[in-house]
Amino acid sequence: MTDPTAPIDFPALSPKAPRRAKALMIQGTSSDVGKSLLVAGLCRAYTRRGLSVRPFKAQNMSNNAAVAADGDDDSTTKGEIGRAQALQARACKVAPSIHMNPVLLKPQTLIGAQVVLRGRVLGNCPARQYHLMKPQLMPAVMDSFNRTAALADLVIVEGAGSNAEVYLRASDITNMKLAENADLPVVVVGDIDRGGALAAIVGTHALLTEDERARVVGYIINKFRGDLSLFEPACAVMTERTGWPWLGVVRWFESADRLPAEDALALERPAEGSGKGLRVAVPQLSRVANFDDIDPLAAEPGVEVRWIRPGHPIPAETDVVILPGSKVTRADLDVLRREGWDIDILAHVRRGGRVVGLCAGFQMLGKVVRDPEGIEGPPGETAGLGLLDIETVIGGEKRLVDIAVTDQRSGQPIRGYEMHMGRTTGPGLERPWFLLDDGAGGPARREGAVSADGLVSGAYIHGLFGGDDFRSHWLTGLGAAASGLDFEARTETALEALADHLEANLDLDALLAFAR
Numbered sequence: 001m002t003d004p005t006a007p008i009d010f011p012a013l014s015p016k017a018p019r020r021a022k023a024l025m026i027q028g029t030s031s032d033v034g035k036s037l038l039v040a041g042l043c044r045a046y047t048r049r050g051l052s053v054r055p056f057k058a059q060n061m062s063n064n065a066a067v068a069a070d071g072d073d074d075s076t077t078k079g080e081i082g083r084a085q086a087l088q089a090r091a092c093k094v095a096p097s098i099h100m101n102p103v104l105l106k107p108q109t110l111i112g113a114q115v116v117l118r119g120r121v122l123g124n125c126p127a128r129q130y131h132l133m134k135p136q137l138m139p140a141v142m143d144s145f146n147r148t149a150a151l152a153d154l155v156i157v158e159g160a161g162s163n164a165e166v167y168l169r170a171s172d173i174t175n176m177k178l179a180e181n182a183d184l185p186v187v188v189v190g191d192i193d194r195g196g197a198l199a200a201i202v203g204t205h206a207l208l209t210e211d212e213r214a215r216v217v218g219y220i221i222n223k224f225r226g227d228l229s230l231f232e233p234a235c236a237v238m239t240e241r242t243g244w245p246w247l248g249v250v251r252w253f254e255s256a257d258r259l260p261a262e263d264a265l266a267l268e269r270p271a272e273g274s275g276k277g278l279r280v281a282v283p284q285l286s287r288v289a290n291f292d293d294i295d296p297l298a299a300e301p302g303v304e305v306r307w308i309r310p311g312h313p314i315p316a317e318t319d320v321v322i323l324p325g326s327k328v329t330r331a332d333l334d335v336l337r338r339e340g341w342d343i344d345i346l347a348h349v350r351r352g353g354r355v356v357g358l359c360a361g362f363q364m365l366g367k368v369v370r371d372p373e374g375i376e377g378p379p380g381e382t383a384g385l386g387l388l389d390i391e392t393v394i395g396g397e398k399r400l401v402d403i404a405v406t407d408q409r410s411g412q413p414i415r416g417y418e419m420h421m422g423r424t425t426g427p428g429l430e431r432p433w434f435l436l437d438d439g440a441g442g443p444a445r446r447e448g449a450v451s452a453d454g455l456v457s458g459a460y461i462h463g464l465f466g467g468d469d470f471r472s473h474w475l476t477g478l479g480a481a482a483s484g485l486d487f488e489a490r491t492e493t494a495l496e497a498l499a500d501h502l503e504a505n506l507d508l509d510a511l512l513a514f515a516r
């Protein structure tokens, strides 16, 4: 993608389907005000009321992606969308679609990202170039919105970041510009937990144009803790300054960490876990991807998961080091070395400790990672940790597939997904971690690798630990206690609790009446 003004080649837009759904848009005064969670909760609450609901977010920036159930019209493979929209789809009890999140930006460097359009990689792009290219994406965004709206009674649309970045207005495809194009009523959400909510709401109003202000049907204050009677005068001030109705205050939702987080900011949360039992350390890579792979382990009472921040060593008293996925395998190998984590990991293995690599983490455990075309950074190769006798080349079509198979070795069902461009070869694969059997009677597929001494293992499969049987089997094999936790049910309970929470905190009939 060298010329940002060159026309983009994407599949033909569908003939305009009649819009059936009403829609309501949730915009925020900044990122991380809790928009994704609010949308997920509204999706579930209105689904429970018998409506056919769909989520929509034009553009998401996240390395936590999910495999959609569909791909673009001319594609035989499935696409990917942000994890938050996949969760929202689940809240609506429908399969995730590429049209729920037509543009996904997966950050690779501080100033550039992989651009995924309608589920498929369009290319890598520096932020400045993407900014110029963005207006061209609007027809595809609108097409996806229309397709989503043609299927449902109600679409809950999520904005991105702050809706008052007015200097970016010309290239906006995901906040007020989308609201204008699709004629959406807008609710503005402010975050009291971070402070400055008054200034954020009043400042947002000040920065918007008259027309944009008129689209706003009211504001919500999210993440409130404390005595509401003390805060009510603040709402009077905001309403007086903006003329926008106050639609309610949503109290802090305690179970938020039971739902998969969208961006790596969530890793700043204190670790869960009892402080005893199996000690799992996960280095916090710079472009960590699909980090919710670790959530099911963190949810086990007998497991203590610690995310290791830059500047901190991997503690010697660790039982298992898990190397997670990463958007930029080679650059994150450099991070491992810069932090001295490579030395910690090698010492850990010498002491008889276990290491597990997932996707990019698996690639890092090999001898070398090559990127001849420069897909994830400057072309070249980087030595891996050399703990598995494998090599990886990044390139070709991205592999995006859901997996629901049986591991012949353990007899355990394995569920998960693959999402990677790297292809791995080498003698290490002769000792696979899994022998995957799809039940159709064909030969088992080998997946992953295990070192000769059995201490180091890795595979491409994300979501492995979400399977209760596999997780219990894995924990028991390490001499750790498995609790019998039903992870899916835990997520489902959290979604229901979130919907209850919104029913209790907001007037959802009134909110629904704003949809049009």
Ligand SMILES: NC(=O)CC[C@H](N)C(=O)O
Pocket: 289, 290, 324, 325, 326, 327, 328, 329, 358, 359, 360, 361, 376, 394, 419, 420, 421, 422, 423
């Ligand atoms: N999800 C991942 O960890 C991706 C691994 C690597 N960046 C690849 O594309 O092959």
